[in-house]
Amino acid sequence: MDAARIDQLIDVYRGGLLDDTIPFWMRHGEDRQLGGIMTCLDRDGAVLDTDKGVWQQGRFAWVLGHLYNTVERRPEWLSAVTHTVGFIERHCIDDDGRMFFHVTRDGRPIRKRRYAFSEAFAAMAFGEHAQATGSDRSRAMAERLYGVFDTHVPSPPKWCSTRPMKSLAKPMIQIVVCQRLRESIGLAGASAHIDRAIAEIRRDFMKPDLRCCMENVGPGGEIVDHLDGRLLNPGHAIEGAWFMMEEGRRRDEPEYVRAGLDILDWMWERGWDQQHGGLFYFRDIDGRPVSEYWHDMKFWWPHNEAIIATLLAYQLTGDRAYARMHATVHDYAYALFPDRECGDWFGYFHRDGRLSSPVKGNLFKGCFHVPRQQLECWRIAREIRQGRVGRFPK
């Protein structure tokens, strides 16, 4: 990577974050009246639905808090964090301590799901708030909600007991939540929890003989030869790959870097669309059809994850093959997803790059994957510019 390209990347990531994505969501989504954020927005930021997704409350507060704690202490960022964690605490937690998934604008519950990802994202948000303000209450909330996520067993179970399966999502998200809480509040035991999660992924989900990382496996890592069991989610696995590389970098653990690189290599082979470019949403392990209707669509977030993973892989290894992979996915994504007229990124394209939906957000797309990528890549690109490249040669 030459210096001019690196400088250009730094501009794109920093400018996208501070001058586009964050202002878009604070202008159109932030609910200064009732707290939190509305993320069901049309292309121009018009509110399509005032309901609030609980994942998106925690994610928004985490992003703003992380910016406040690591980039600049802007009062408007801290204000957004404070009123969002307040909204979460007042409205998004049920009497049993578990969290809702979907609430009205004023915080009345619409839906509670059997999973505990609302708790994971909220824990990250309270952690940043505790770091920013020194609040013991927010620290305690972060610890308690992490504990709910850590020990949660989905209830009632979605599946009968005939053929139990487990998903990559739990250990993968556990890695990142522990990384963030270790940094924000020094969560006790975080590194041990991360080690356990990475060990589970390496033992049960990574299949070196098949060159892939599974999305769902049996309790002991068995491949379940049915539609769900054969499913691959390249963007999801690549997200986990950079969490593992990042842990290797922090802990100086080449094995973690190596495992992350393997997943990136495998899932790039599996997931990159040679015909139209971009990452498929789902693939079958044997190349047979998958059942989900949006299997061949190009969603925004797998590209955010792949842009981070490839840039980090280049930084850690110095291997120019990763610089080329990064250029491929960066150039593809930045030609397609950013909305240069109304701001932020589109989320949903057909396989061939035709727009499927112009929305900027819904219960699943909010202020999270795009700004996290911009922030991570801004940092990584600056370190590359400083020559900090190749600490873990392949």
Next chain:
Amino acid sequence: MDAARIDQLIDVYRGGLLDDTIPFWMRHGEDRQLGGIMTCLDRDGAVLDTDKGVWQQGRFAWVLGHLYNTVERRPEWLSAVTHTVGFIERHCIDDDGRMFFHVTRDGRPIRKRRYAFSEAFAAMAFGEHAQATGSDRSRAMAERLYGVFDTHVPSPPKWCSTRPMKSLAKPMIQIVVCQRLRESIGLAGASAHIDRAIAEIRRDFMKPDLRCCMENVGPGGEIVDHLDGRLLNPGHAIEGAWFMMEEGRRRDEPEYVRAGLDILDWMWERGWDQQHGGLFYFRDIDGRPVSEYWHDMKFWWPHNEAIIATLLAYQLTGDRAYARMHATVHDYAYALFPDRECGDWFGYFHRDGRLSSPVKGNLFKGCFHVPRQQLECWRIAREIRQGRVGRFPK
């Protein structure tokens, strides 16, 4: 409609049913070893997953039983019905009397859902079996399962109590299940239940001022101004439209015909893709974006329903506008969906007619919508050929 066109339609519908669709599913899907049918099939009929969807067991047995009872008493059709209702009775009913949604090939439960549509389709299947064989046991099963469907309240509720909604699916499916059970076993009270379901649709789901039939409304028919509440499902409403027209025809009730025609007119205006042809899957009542990723795809079944509804509308009214609508959707669908190489219909196309997935079936597509359309339209076309047109002029 001239006689040549009608004769051609009769050939297409009859030939498609008896020489293509039914043989395809009996050859590739029917499980002569363990009973029932496997519907997760690749384009060429290869089994992608041996698991069995419970909806598809009831639907397959209903189709074959209805053929046996109304077309021809072929022993292989009765055999398929008998071993499929046997599989359902042995394996698809839980200890609490409710049915599963998804079982293994040998009938161990994989998933039970909170809805009771498995029960509705199975009731129809047992009804045909009772009619074909005189079995009191199957008659009693049909009555019991219909009772479960009729009185079922989804449990645990998917939504919190903040903003209750009800769906068109329940009254719509109630009409057709009662029609089928009235015919097969003379279900007591069937016509009264149908009257109640049609009254609910007319009162709560039909919105003449907006010219649409809603998919989800509040308990009193209120439009819920959120993403789910604004959703329109044109194929689903058009399916309900022909159930209502059919009831009007049977009962000589012009108001039911009229209501069905209104829904057909409105949802055709809302759902037909003027640019690429075909029916969209979802539309927003205000033309704003909808949240489901497959909103603009062209699925097979809305076209089956629209082919029936438009042909029946023409027969009942004699209005040539409906003959033109029928030609439009028939010609579009028959150019796109039938797989002339491997048999039966493809299910999943992108908006512009590019194939999205080559599968012939999964837990949702099996041996049901296509053969039901072929059978219904074969019968309607023969009646049109006999001059039985225009009993309910507009």
